[in-house]
Amino acid sequence: xxxxxxLHILVVKEYxxxxxxxxxxxxxxxxxxxxxxGAGIGAAHFLIKELSYHxxxxxxSRRLEGGGPAGDVWPFIILTxxxxxxxxxxxxxxxxxxxxxxxxxxxxxQHMEACPDLPHYGLCGVRKWSSRGLTDNKVREPFSRxxxxxxxxxxxxxxxxxxxxxxxxxCHDVDFTLRLHSAGLLVCRFNAFSVxxxxxxxxxxxxxxxxxKTTDVPTSVGPSQYICAPDSKHLFLATPAQxxxxxYLQHTSQKxxxxxxxxxxxxxxxxxxYLNLGPEVTVCFVSSRPHSVNISSTGxxxxxxxxxxxxxxxxxxxxxxxxxxxxxxxxVISADRSSLRQTVGRLELEEEWRFRLSDEFQTANAKxxxxxxxxxxxxx
Numbered sequence: 372x373x374x375x376x377x378l379h380i381l382v383v384k385e386y387x388x389x390x391x392x393x394x395x396x397x398x399x400x401x402x403x404x405x406x407x408x409g410a411g412i413g414a415a416h417f418l419i420k421e422l423s424y425h426x427x428x429x430x431x432s433r434r435l436e437g438g439g440p441a442g443d444v445w446p447f448i449i450l451t452x453x454x455x456x457x458x459x460x461x462x463x464x465x466x467x468x469x470x471x472x473x474x475x476x477x478x479x480x481q482h483m484e485a486c487p488d489l490p491h492y493g494l495c496g497v498r499k500w501s502s503r504g505l506t507d508n509k510v511r512e513p514f515s516r517x518x519x520x521x522x523x524x525x526x527x528x529x530x531x532x533x534x535x536x537x538x539x540x541x542c543h544d545v546d547f548t549l550r551l552h553s554a555g556l557l558v559c560r561f562n563a564f565s566v567x568x569x570x571x572x573x574x575x576x577x578x579x580x581x582x583x584k585t586t587d588v589p590t591s592v593g594p595s596q597y598i599c600a601p602d603s604k605h606l607f608l609a610t611p612a613q614x615x616x617x618x619y620l621q622h623t624s625q626k627x628x629x630x631x632x633x634x635x636x637x638x639x640x641x642x643x644x645y646l647n648l649g650p651e652v653t654v655c656f657v658s659s660r661p662h663s664v665n666i667s668s669t670g671x672x673x674x675x676x677x678x679x680x681x682x683x684x685x686x687x688x689x690x691x692x693x694x695x696x697x698x699x700x701x702x703v704i705s706a707d708r709s710s711l712r713q714t715v716g717r718l719e720l721e722e723e724w725r726f727r728l729s730d731e732f733q734t735a736n737a738k739x740x741x742x743x744x745x746x747x748x749x750x751x
Contacts, residue, residue: 372475373477373478375477379398380398380399381395381398381400381453382400382401382415383400383401383403384403384408384410385403388400401422411540411543412539412543413535413537413539413540414537414538416535416544417534417535419450420525423448427446427528431444446526447524447526449525450522450523451566452568454571455521455522455568456568457473457566458475458476458497458565459471459472459567460472460478460479461563461564461565471500471565474564483561490526491529492529492556492557492559493525494530494556494558495523495524496559496561497560497561497566498560499566500568512562513562514560514562516552518548519544519558521544521566521568522566530556533551533556538613539613540613540614540617541617541621541647542645542646545645545647546644546645549656550658553656553660553665555662555663579614580610581610581618582609582610583606583608584608584737592606594618594619594622595623596608597615597618597619597735598616598733598734598745600732601731601733605735607737610736612736612742612743616743619734620648621648622649624649624652625651625652627702628648628702630696631675637672637673638652638653638673639652639655639673640655640673640675640676640693641654641655641657641677641679642657642658642659642677642678642679642681642690643658643685644680646679652675655671659686660684661684673693673696674695674696674699675695675701676690676693676695676701676702677702678701678702678703678704678714681718686718687718690718698749699750700748700749700750701720701746701747701748702745703715703720703745703746703748704744704745705743705744705745708744715746724748725749725751726747726748727748730747731744731746733745
């Protein structure tokens with residue numbers, strides 16, 4: 372920050388505190404409660420955003436009590452991974468083309484904050500640095516709309532009603548960006564800047580080693596073993612259920628959604644939630660919220676439907692707006708078997724989808740570890 376005065380808070384889990392204190396002894400640390408030791412990055416970002424908005428409201432109240440205008444409080448926070456180590460700017464040289472050089476974080480923030488319409492944006496960010504260098508296409512447009520990662524300038528005021536999914540371990544940022552966009556908020560990437568990250572072998576979801584309940588030694592367990600049939604005698608795993616589900620979908624979606632594999636013209640329809648289905652399956656995200664901004668699906672046939680913890684905004688009438696290929700796959704995910712059946716009944720899914728008893732699964736967790744359940748079906 373070139374010596375500029377600023378508040379830097381490290382948000383860490385309780386079991387990580389000793390390590391962070393060793394390497395960054397002079398930093399302010401916000402230590403998450405013990406209950407979040409088993410949570411993913413989504414929980415940390417959820418709490419940071421909630422705390423920041425609460426602080427914004429307190430500061431506005433303080434300004435009003437002092438006789439000043441409440442609207443003068445800056446509503447942005449920087450949300451960045453601790454693996455971000457260097458920032459770069461792009462210069463367009465007539466002779467040499469695009470040339471990147473290192474700049475300070477202060478330089479980037481001053482440039483972004485000088486944009487007159489910045490308060491109207493919900494989320495801003497920069498490109499991820501790549502060792503492959505730059506192409507003219509990347510810098511031809513100074514701004515673009517797209518997914519933002521690792522280094523975020525978040526407007527906690529405008530994004531008040533859009534929350535991070537606190538259960539997520541992976542792709543929480545993609546999911547959040549999609550829901551921000553569908554809520555009508557502006558998302559902007561400053562292409563003239565990039566952020567460089569260092570590889571860290573520990574931390575994040577890598578902390579959660581997939582192992583069996585009977586041993587502390589990491590076990591060679593394939594993604595197909597991350598799930599099992601309910602009430603079956605299966606090798607249970609000592610890994611959070613949400614992480615098992617996310618990794619299972621990422622690595623086996625081509626089997627779960629066979630009509631979707633490399634079929635980019637017939638994507639999987641994912642409602643209110645983005646989950647990574649791997650590189651061979653295309654996902655189309657839509658929001659069920661009233662007045663949402665969604666792409667036009669007129670004339671589009673979907674090869675699958677993914678419903679993850681569908682709430683009351685998802686209705687049978689909403690789903691009837693979309694068309695599916697014959698034999699398309701349905702996947703309904705719920706926290707327990709009872710809510711799974713209630714969702715199927717409430718959304719009248721049995722009218723258009725065929726289910727079998729053998730199509731019900733759970734994550735490979737013991738009952739006390741609260742497994743997640745999902746049901747698959749085929750479009751009639």
